[in-house]
Amino acid sequence: MELEFVRWLTKRLPPHPRLRIGPGDDAALLELAAGEGVVVTADLLIDGVHFLASETALERIGHKCLAVNLSDLAAMAARPLAAVVSLALPRDGVSGIGPRETAAQLIEGMLPLCERLEVCIAGGDTNVHAGPLVVAVTALGESTPHGVLRRDGAKPGDALLVTGSLGGSLLGKHLDFTPRCEEALRLADSYTLHAGMDLSDGLSMDLPRLAAASGVGAVVEAAAIPMSDDAHEAAARSGRTPIDHALGDGEDFELLLAVVADEAERMLAEAPLACGLTRIGEVVAERGIFLQGAEGKRTPLEAAGYEHR
Amino acid sequence: MELEFVRWLTKRLPPHPRLRIGPGDDAALLELAAGEGVVVTADLLIDGVHFLASETALERIGHKCLAVNLSDLAAMAARPLAAVVSLALPRDGVSGIGPRETAAQLIEGMLPLCERLEVCIAGGDTNVHAGPLVVAVTALGESTPHGVLRRDGAKPGDALLVTGSLGGSLLGKHLDFTPRCEEALRLADSYTLHAGMDLSDGLSMDLPRLAAASGVGAVVEAAAIPMSDDAHEAAARSGRTPIDHALGDGEDFELLLAVVADEAERMLAEAPLACGLTRIGEVVAERGIFLQGAEGKRTPLEAAGYEHR
Incomplete structure (x- = not known):
């Protein structure tokens, strides 16, 4: 991730009780509840396929890209903890907004949901390229003492x-x-x-x-x-x-x-x-x-x- | 992730002792060693920026995309466990290879390194679009009883x-x-x-x-x-x-x-x-x-x- 963006991010992100090491080192360190497993899911969203950046504010796009991932954690009845956000940013900007500001607005759009569901942004990657805006989020949660909710447990009569x-x-x-x-x-x-x-x-x-x-x-x-x-x-x-x-x-x-x-x-x-x-x-x-x-x-x-x- | 690709993936991937739920459900479940934290890092690589798909076999590209992520876990002295792989696949294929086969060859390129370092592919996402090949990998590891290796601990005389x-x-x-x-x-x-x-x-x-x-x-x-x-x-x-x-x-x-x-x-x-x-x-x-x-x-x-x- 670009250094100046990491600096902005580390200032902008609130502390999180489970995030021991956040953006800025080679990787992040996240603490889990004792005895629980990591629940992990990823969704990659692309301008022109999953959203239209020309018609939609970047904050709303950022919110959606995080929300679809957290929805998969909800589907497992897992406790959401963190998101990792990797971006391919159009070199010429999005709707007149340059790459770094595009990244910042996407993150800003994620923060209210992060706050509401006590999720931190643990890290990620930013890259500039000639193609469309691509937002790849990986969400991490933890299992609870009830276990995770799978798709394969439905029984006749349910x-x-x-x-x-x-x-x-x-x-x-x-x-x-x-x-x-x-x-x-x-x-x-x-x-x-x-x-x-x-x-x-x-x-x-x-x-x-x-x-x-x-x-x-x-x-x-x-x-x-x-x-x-x-x-x-x-x-x-x-x-x-x-x-x-x-x-x-x-x-x-x-x-x-x-x-x-x-x-x-x-x-x-x-x-x-x-x-x-x-x-x-x-x-x-x-x-x-x-x-x-x-x-x-x-x-x-x-x-x-x-x-x- | 597209259903047929998930089917191929679940057949192709060997079992992993820590992966309780793999690709196919809404999210994956990974078990950690008792008392250890999750170490997580992401790198997104793009055709034309980080590799040239026209000159490089997709297997080598897949290997690289996984390896750069695992290198960040090495940098933290974390034990590597899993990778989550999200792909934006060119609709018209890469060097004459269609989207699904592109995805499969990228994954095939990752498997020898997965086997060597005992890493599983826990999940991911595949999408087809009009832009270049984008490979977004998130790697997950666990801390060890020695703690993680940070950048900020160097002392004069070291x-x-x-x-x-x-x-x-x-x-x-x-x-x-x-x-x-x-x-x-x-x-x-x-x-x-x-x-x-x-x-x-x-x-x-x-x-x-x-x-x-x-x-x-x-x-x-x-x-x-x-x-x-x-x-x-x-x-x-x-x-x-x-x-x-x-x-x-x-x-x-x-x-x-x-x-x-x-x-x-x-x-x-x-x-x-x-x-x-x-x-x-x-x-x-x-x-x-x-x-x-x-x-x-x-x-x-x-x-x-x-x-x-």
């Missing part, structure tokens, strides 16, 4: 739950969402969760992944899906139905959970999350993903999400 | 040592080097080290960084610098002197260490490293970096390395 509401993320949520880290930790702390993941490519594409990992099928009740206002707004614009958007739109970044039916009833009664929690269906032994209409008729759910590549 | 030999890396070593992870662990295990770093931008640029972090100066004895055969070869081609190349060329990826003088003598007598270990000078209280000639005359050492940006 209830399927989602946090928040789905659809229409492109109207703004895909940039400004808060990853469900606090929610995942609260649920893991109070309930037994069988399986979970975050919805990044749309329910109709992500649910089959959870089902496949667990070796099960699933039935989703169409009427139960919590549709966001943006799903309705998107439908009004696209001419498709709100449920099409709720099932098919990517980047909801909500949690999808499989929970023993009794436990799910208790969760729904106790309503522990401000963002809401909805039972959308159940896990079944028979392979395949089905959508159940009001009359009880089941039709195969077509995968219609957006697959990130 | 001997300055380097592993291996310096200069002319561009003739090939910059692609094919083995990071000094085993060497750093062996030295930390047997000797008390005050400070250390890896030489990535050239001794004349990196030594001032170690000195500045430690609040000291340094004197380098020109005649003591271990010059590589490639430093001589590079000098024959460039018309500059071999010592210019040994001082100024980047990407040596050797270790620079500051060690109490007595301890350094013991190290040199015991010669614990196959790659060699050379005393090149000493740490002094007076700020500034000096080159001492055969007659004992000291001249300020000009920073002539290549600063990675």
Whole structure:
């Protein structure tokens, strides 16, 4: 990382109780809770593919690039700790902003979320090149005494739950969402969760992944899906139905959970999350993903999400 | 990460004793030794800046991208454990090779080094775009009971040592080097080290960084610098002197260490490293970096390395 940028960064970043050595040495040193493992995930986002720098403030882009990574830690019910940020910065700048200021604005956009979720920026790398803006974040968290939440633990009879509401993320949520880290930790702390993941490519594409990992099928009740206002707004614009958007739109970044039916009833009664929690269906032994209409008729759910590549 | 690539990866990667959950879930889970911290570093390399994909096999590029990261763990005397690999892949391929095969060849190039240093590939991300090949690696290691090796512990009177030999890396070593992870662990295990770093931008640029972090100066004895055969070869081609190349060329990826003088003598007598270990000078209280000639005359050492940006 360029020296002057490291100097700015070390001044700008607040101290963090787990970060023993931060940016400036050859590597960072992070302390874990006794007996816990490191949970690590990476997402690389590119101008023109995952965001449009010409239309979006760099702070919002920075926020998104961090948030999508922390969402993967939420999906594991891991406690987020740190992010490492590597940048390929366009030599000629982004929207008239030079490389170093581009890097600074991206980092500035990450800091409010860092503060909210007690995450530090432990290090990274900056490079200037002739190509587009590339933001590669690696997020590090730690497991908790409850273990991590995997995709492969769903059992027939489990209830399927989602946090928040789905659809229409492109109207703004895909940039400004808060990853469900606090929610995942609260649920893991109070309930037994069988399986979970975050919805990044749309329910109709992500649910089959959870089902496949667990070796099960699933039935989703169409009427139960919590549709966001943006799903309705998107439908009004696209001419498709709100449920099409709720099932098919990517980047909801909500949690999808499989929970023993009794436990799910208790969760729904106790309503522990401000963002809401909805039972959308159940896990079944028979392979395949089905959508159940009001009359009880089941039709195969077509995968219609957006697959990130 | 694209599903088919994850499938290939999970089949291709050998098991690793510390990797509890590998590629395929939302994040990976890595176990640390009891009581140790995570050491984390990232380097992002770009076609046209850090390597030339048109002239270099993708396996060699993959090796380099992993090796530069592991060299930073060596610089901290940390035990390497895992790498996370995020790729921006040119849509039209690299030298006639499509995106997925490009990713596979990069990973293949990393595996021999992974095996040698017992490092796993814990996860990552693949994306296709219109820009150049970008390889963003984050390396994770763990501290050892000896603690980590920082840049800021050098004391006046310490001997300055380097592993291996310096200069002319561009003739090939910059692609094919083995990071000094085993060497750093062996030295930390047997000797008390005050400070250390890896030489990535050239001794004349990196030594001032170690000195500045430690609040000291340094004197380098020109005649003591271990010059590589490639430093001589590079000098024959460039018309500059071999010592210019040994001082100024980047990407040596050797270790620079500051060690109490007595301890350094013991190290040199015991010669614990196959790659060699050379005393090149000493740490002094007076700020500034000096080159001492055969007659004992000291001249300020000009920073002539290549600063990675």
